[in-house]
Amino acid sequence: MKSQIEKIDKEYHYFNKIADNFENKNKGKLEGVYVSIKDCICVKGMESRAGSKILSGYKPVFDATVVSKIKNEGGIIIGKTAQDEFGFGSFALNVGIGMKVPLNPHDKERVCGGSSGGAAGITAKADFRHIAIGQSTGGSIVAPAAFCGVVGLCPTYGRVSRYGLMDYANSLDKIGPIAKNVADVALMLGIIAGNDINESTTLDEPLDDYVSFVGKDVKGMKIGIIKESFGEGVSPEVEEKVNLAIHKLKEKGVKVEEVSLPITTKYSLSSYYIIATAEASTNLAKYCGLRYGVSDDFKESFNQYFSKVRSENLGEEVKRRIMLGTFTRMAGYRDAYYLKALSVRTLIIEEYKKLFKKYDALVSPTMPVIAPKISEVEKLSAMEQYKMDILTAGPNLAGLPHISIPVENVSNMPVGLMLIGDHLEEKKIIRLGSALE
Amino acid sequence: MKKFNSDVVIGLEIHVELATDTKLFCGCKTHGTDEPNTRTCEVCLGHPGSKPVLNKKAVDYALKLCLALGCKISPKLIFSRKSYFYPDMAKNYQISQYEIPLGIGGKLKLGSEKEIGITRVHMEEDPASLVHPNGMSGSSYVLIDYNRSGDPLCEVVTEPDMTSPEEARDFMKQLITVLTYLEIFDVNRCIIKADANISIKETNYSRVEIKNITGFKEIERALKYEVQRQQQEKGSIVHETRAWDSEKGMTISMRKKEVEEEYGYIIDPDLVITEISKEKVKEVQEKMPELAQDKIMKYEEKHGKVQSMSIILKNPKLAKFFEEVVAKGIDEKLASYWVEFELQKVLNRHKKNLDETGITPQHMADIVNLIESKKITKKVGVSLFEKLGKKIFDVNKYVEENDLLLVDDESELNKLCKDVIEENGEVVNQYKSGAKEALNFLIGKIMKATKGKADPYKVREIMENFLK
Numbered sequence: 001m002k003s004q005i006e007k008i009d010k011e012y013h014y015f016n017k018i019a020d021n022f023e024n025k026n027k028g029k030l031e032g033v034y035v036s037i038k039d040c041i042c043v044k045g046m047e048s049r050a051g052s053k054i055l056s057g058y059k060p061v062f063d064a065t066v067v068s069k070i071k072n073e074g075g076i077i078i079g080k081t082a083q084d085e086f087g088f089g090s091f092a093l094n095v096g097i098g099m100k101v102p103l104n105p106h107d108k109e110r111v112c113g114g115s116s117g118g119a120a121g122i123t124a125k126a127d128f129r130h131i132a133i134g135q136s137t138g139g140s141i142v143a144p145a146a147f148c149g150v151v152g153l154c155p156t157y158g159r160v161s162r163y164g165l166m167d168y169a170n171s172l173d174k175i176g177p178i179a180k181n182v183a184d185v186a187l188m189l190g191i192i193a194g195n196d197i198n199e200s201t202t203l204d205e206p207l208d209d210y211v212s213f214v215g216k217d218v219k220g221m222k223i224g225i226i227k228e229s230f231g232e233g234v235s236p237e238v239e240e241k242v243n244l245a246i247h248k249l250k251e252k253g254v255k256v257e258e259v260s261l262p263i264t265t266k267y268s269l270s271s272y273y274i275i276a277t278a279e280a281s282t283n284l285a286k287y288c289g290l291r292y293g294v295s296d297d298f299k300e301s302f303n304q305y306f307s308k309v310r311s312e313n314l315g316e317e318v319k320r321r322i323m324l325g326t327f328t329r330m331a332g333y334r335d336a337y338y339l340k341a342l343s344v345r346t347l348i349i350e351e352y353k354k355l356f357k358k359y360d361a362l363v364s365p366t367m368p369v370i371a372p373k374i375s376e377v378e379k380l381s382a383m384e385q386y387k388m389d390i391l392t393a394g395p396n397l398a399g400l401p402h403i404s405i406p407v408e409n410v411s412n413m414p415v416g417l418m419l420i421g422d423h424l425e426e427k428k429i430i431r432l433g434s435a436l437e
Numbered sequence: 438m439k440k441f442n443s444d445v446v447i448g449l450e451i452h453v454e455l456a457t458d459t460k461l462f463c464g465c466k467t468h469g470t471d472e473p474n475t476r477t478c479e480v481c482l483g484h485p486g487s488k489p490v491l492n493k494k495a496v497d498y499a500l501k502l503c504l505a506l507g508c509k510i511s512p513k514l515i516f517s518r519k520s521y522f523y524p525d526m527a528k529n530y531q532i533s534q535y536e537i538p539l540g541i542g543g544k545l546k547l548g549s550e551k552e553i554g555i556t557r558v559h560m561e562e563d564p565a566s567l568v569h570p571n572g573m574s575g576s577s578y579v580l581i582d583y584n585r586s587g588d589p590l591c592e593v594v595t596e597p598d599m600t601s602p603e604e605a606r607d608f609m610k611q612l613i614t615v616l617t618y619l620e621i622f623d624v625n626r627c628i629i630k631a632d633a634n635i636s637i638k639e640t641n642y643s644r645v646e647i648k649n650i651t652g653f654k655e656i657e658r659a660l661k662y663e664v665q666r667q668q669q670e671k672g673s674i675v676h677e678t679r680a681w682d683s684e685k686g687m688t689i690s691m692r693k694k695e696v697e698e699e700y701g702y703i704i705d706p707d708l709v710i711t712e713i714s715k716e717k718v719k720e721v722q723e724k725m726p727e728l729a730q731d732k733i734m735k736y737e738e739k740h741g742k743v744q745s746m747s748i749i750l751k752n753p754k755l756a757k758f759f760e761e762v763v764a765k766g767i768d769e770k771l772a773s774y775w776v777e778f779e780l781q782k783v784l785n786r787h788k789k790n791l792d793e794t795g796i797t798p799q800h801m802a803d804i805v806n807l808i809e810s811k812k813i814t815k816k817v818g819v820s821l822f823e824k825l826g827k828k829i830f831d832v833n834k835y836v837e838e839n840d841l842l843l844v845d846d847e848s849e850l851n852k853l854c855k856d857v858i859e860e861n862g863e864v865v866n867q868y869k870s871g872a873k874e875a876l877n878f879l880i881g882k883i884m885k886a887t888k889g890k891a892d893p894y895k896v897r898e899i900m901e902n903f904l905k
Contacts (some may be wrong), residue, residue: 055485063480064486095570166485171706192617199488278703284520285529286483298578302524329520329701340704 001034001128006080008125009261012108013100017047018079028073029191034130035075038119039083041133041175042164043067048144050166051083053097053113054294054313063111064164066133066175066192073191081188082118085167085315087283090388091377092144094119094317100160101374105148106413110371113147116178120144122151123178131188132178137168138272139392141176141403141436146366146416149406151433152178154183156423157399158203160189168200168278172272172396172418182405182434188212189426191434205424219253221360221420221432227258228265229364229391237410242365245407245417245436259362263351264394267344274328274341280323284318320382349398356422361429364391366404366416395420405433411422441597443644445664447605448597448634449656452590453616454563454627455498460587461562462489462532467589468626473568473582475668481587483527490705495589498621499539499560500713500721502591505615505728506555508540509716516705518559522697525564527586537703539713540786545595545615547607547729554596563588563674573682576633597634602660604631605633614729618753631656637667650681663688721896731791732756738801740770745777754791755780761798767805775801779819783826798820798874803832816889817841844891847899850883853891854899868904 002022009015014398016039037043040050042060044067046330049055062393065070071077076171084104090104092102092114102117105124112121116134118421121144134141136154145152154176162173177188190211195204225246230239289295291307296312314322328337344367367390376384395402404416417436421429443482460467461478470476474705479487494513503510517535538559544552554847565586569576572603593612599605613629616622622629631650636642645667650659660683667674679688725792727735732750740746746769749755755776762772780801784791804821807813813821813836821832843849857879858865868875883896 048485050485058485060479060486062486063483143895163488166487167707169706197492200490200707279706282520282530282701282703285520285522286485286527288522288529291482291527292484303522304523326701329703330699331701334702342704 001078004128005122008122011103012105012121012125013102014078014082014119014122014125016049016051016099018325019046022076022078024071024074024076025076026072029187030070030073030075030131032129034126034128035070036078036081036119036122036130036132037067038116038133038135039080039166040087040135040166041067043077043080043177045090046077046080048080048166049096049293050087051085051096051099052287052314052318053099053294053394054287054289054309055166057184058293060164062164065161065196067164068137069192070133075131080117081122083140084115084117085318086166086280086326087115087135087140088280088317088321089114090139090143090385091372093374093377094315097313097315102411104350104371107371109181109373109375110413111147111377113144113373115140115144117144117154119151119178120148122175123150123180124148126180129184129290130179131184133188133192134178135173135175135176135274135394136219137167137172137286138173138389138396141174142366142392142402142418143388145404146362146406146414146418147371149409149414149416150178150180151182151403151405152176153189153426153430154401154405155189155193155395155426156203156401158175159193159401159424159426160197161192162367163196163199163204166236167279167283169284169396170277171278173400174396174399182403182430182437183211183214183336185403186214186395186430189430196311203424208427210430212428213427214434215436216297216347217253218249218432220255221253221428222255222257222261222363223249223432224257224355224359225363226362228262233387234365234368235370235410236370238365238415239365241410241415242363242417245405246363249329249435250430254435255433257359259355259359261351261355261362261394264348264398265390268394268397269349269390271341271344271348272397273324273387274337275345275397277321277325278329278338279325281322281329284314284322285426291315301388317382345397348394352394352398352400352420353422356425360421360425361432362420364420365420366391366418370410370413370415373389391418399423401426401429403429405436407436441636441638443600443601444638445600446597446636446642447602447660448488448600449593449595449599449605449608450632450634451593451595451609451612452563452628452630452632453593453612453622453880454629455589455591455621456591456623456627457492457495457498459492461492461495461589462587465587466854473580473586476584477586481527481742482583483529489532489705489709490663491675492589495560496539497746498589498619499558500718501619501621501725502616503540503543503558503594504718504722504725505619506540506543506545506558506593508555508558510713511537511539511541513537514518514539514711514713517702518705519561519700519702521700523564524581525567525586527565527583531562531564532705532708534559538733545608545611547604549604549607549610551604551838553598553604553615556596557595558591558593561590561592562586563766564592564605601665605660606653606657609656613653614751614753618726618728620726620753633660633663635660635663635667637664637671638669640667643674644676645674646678648678648680650651651683655681658683658686659688662686722773726753729753729756736769743770743773745773749773749776756825758791758801762801762805765798765802766886767802771805771809772801779822783823786823787824787826794826796825800825800829800832807832811843811845811870811892812836813841813843813890814889815845832844841888842889845895850891850896850899853883853886854896854903857886858900858903865904876904
């Protein structure tokens with residue numbers, strides 16, 4: 001098995017680290033299941049870098065809560081998957097210095113999507129039972145799932161413990177599964193979800209039996225099609241395939257109506273980037289070459305040392321987001337940016353909540369396009385790249401569970417449909433999602 | 438801005454280490470072994486992926502302090518990240534409170550009855566400690582010890598209401614009294630540090646901040662030095678931050694402050710914003726002990742100013758001891774005399790603290806009761822108390838077993854007196870010829886013979902009778 005994975009990795013670059021040995025003697029629900037872990041989630045004793053050179057050689061002293069749950073259920077950890085450095089990207093192109101870009105499993109000239117690119121790539125490519133653990137801040141689970149043609153589920157904020165996740169933006173980060181089918185995603189969610197005394201933002205709410213909602217009749221359920229997620233900026237072919245899938249749901253007795261999210265559409269992207277970068281810029285301050293990861297000769301003052309280590313080991317996009325985030329929380333700008341973004345976020349949550357009084361789920365394409373070519377993305381400005389998150393920023397900002405289901409291909413490339421559920425209603429999107437399989 | 442008119446204006450920011458058993462955001466101990474970097478975990482070392490979990494006891498302690506200082510309690514508990522790069526910071530941000538501190542707008546009374554305004558009280562974590570092996574300027578490297586990293590602190594910020602270094606010292610003293618009374622601070626292991634803002638009239642109140650002054654004696658020294666320096670260099674005083682070098686007894690410039698420091702505060706997203714309900718505040722309030730100033734007022738109403746009482750009441754341990762002695766039926770003034778003089782004397786002589794001796798209020802009450810009911814002499818009582826300082830015993834039993842009860846058998850005393858008179862004919866003659874003080878010598882002989890167990894008044898009475 002290990003050589004098989006090494007072979008795939010050689011060609012597609014899905015791993016930042018492959019486990020030394022594949023074994024787990026525990027018995028449980030994941031016995032015999034191979035599980036990959038996104039690089040930013042700590043696995044005790046296994047080099048974990050969150051895709052960054054600055055953490056080279058860092059072996060965590062503890063397992064993330066999700067990792068210990070997986071180990072307890074017999075899952076075999078096969079390695080740490082490639083990602084945008086610290087999760088900063090939508091294409092898995094912003095990999096750390098000296099690391100390789102993961103390639104799309106369907107076309108090596110195209111991107112995997114990010115930031116959990118390696119996770120979605122290996123999921124598509126594996127011909128053995130495998131579930132990936134991904135992580136999303138603004139769309140990093142569903143985006144690569146859509147581009148690689150697999151199922152990705154991002155749970156409600158607080159449903160899965162973040163303990164052991166190397167933070168990007170703590171108020172937005174969620175850990176979730178990526179798999180070939182909805183059943184495996186539901187199985188994994190049931191294992192990793194739950195309250196954690198080590199993580200204050202986890203929810204102390206009962207878990208649902210997620211697997212039991214796979215394949216359950218969807219007749220009478222009600223979904224809202226997000227009007228603004230179609231048309232301008234979305235490729236017509238993607239739109240067509242998503243509409244076909246919606247039609248399929250209609251045939252199964254799902255009631256479909258059009259809904260509108262004007263505030264979310266207009267403001268989610270900007271408030272997402274302000275909050276995410278503000279938090280990220282504080283989270284990344286600890287990477288300074290003092291206690292772990294790379295280090296250097298300490299010749300000058302500590303300020304010069306920190307600057308040197310950070311300048312040499314952090315990538316360009318990381319530096320951009322640190323600067324952006326530091327700016328938006330500085331005195332004189334905090335009110336206009338950081339604090340305003342927090343209030344906009346509340347408005348966005350309210351806008352969604354109103355719709356969930358009436359609908360079981362909301363629907364849109366996951367990504368506005370099929371996986372672009374690497375060469376195309378490289379031509380885009382940072383701003384144009386950020387715009388790729390237009391459809392996923394909303395549910396992520398509002399902490400709503402969302403799932404990407406592969407629908408019909410466009411020119412042999414997969415397309416994803418996204419279902420967004422109300423807080424803690426993972427079971428509803430699992431039920432609807434499995435009806436599309 | 439406040440209009441100042443006093444010659445010296447001082448405001449303090451005091452960091453108090455709370456005496457919880459574990460750190461503010463992890464389960465590591467706040468005390469115990471001092472071997473460097475042994476009381477640490479992934480959280481207080483700032484390892485990637487670790488997350489803080491709030492110590493509820495620390496919040497209760499901080500609430501007590503806020504209530505004792507008469508602060509208004511925030512309805513919500515919100516923590517922020519204060520970002521700056523420094524080698525003692527595990528995460529390069531400190532979890533602190535910013536927009537909404539736990540308490541605002543309180544006051545604390547000085548010994549002189551003057552009230553000092555409290556601007557705010559907030560909670561935060563302590564950074565690690567930096568160790569300079571050969572002193573600040575003499576070391577070519579610095580060591581970091583994370584044992585302290587994450588210890589719970591309360592920062593108390595005052596209004597610029599103090600007008601002399603002596604007042605600043607008294608403020609610290611009063612605050613320490615409150616803290617020890619609340620049992621949220623342990624003088625033996627908790628650190629109390631102050632940053633002081635000080636300005637003088639001659640420089641048009643150009644503000645200078647002095648960092649890191651430990652203890653109330655040091656604060657007076659540091660501020661006295663600084664007042665003098667500012668008066669001497671008044672033409673060149675600038676808005677700046679200085680450090681207090683206790684060994685050299687001087688302040689040293691750290692950095693000029695052209696602009697306020699930029700900390701880029703954001704709300705810490707790893708800690709949920711929690712409500713501080715009215716019920717919670719009430720619950721803490723009900724458990725609050727009576728504070729020194731209230732106690733002093735209570736006793737002063739009854740007895741007027743009694744110096745020994747106010748000294749005792751400022752020390753929570755002595756106050757508790759005193760009140761327990763009183764509860765056993767001992768007169769308040771008498772009890773205060775015994776606690777302030779006799780107990781302190783014994784502790785000083787044996788160089789022990791109260792806990793180490795094991796002396797209880799019961800011991801003291803037993804002795805005082807024996808004296809008051811004239812079963813033993815005061816002299817015997819004092820020496821018994823002195824013996825308790827060395828080793829604990831049951832007072833009543835000891836008195837019985839060692840035959841210390843007052844000799845008040847009149848026939849026995851009569852016989853003793855007669856013997857003494859016979860044996861000391863010369864002294865008796867001196868007395869009879871008018872040297873009244875000669876009687877004391879004779880009484881002394883009796884006391885010696887009875888090992889202090891005779892009532893000296895009674896002996897005097899008998900002697901005077903015989904020698905009429």
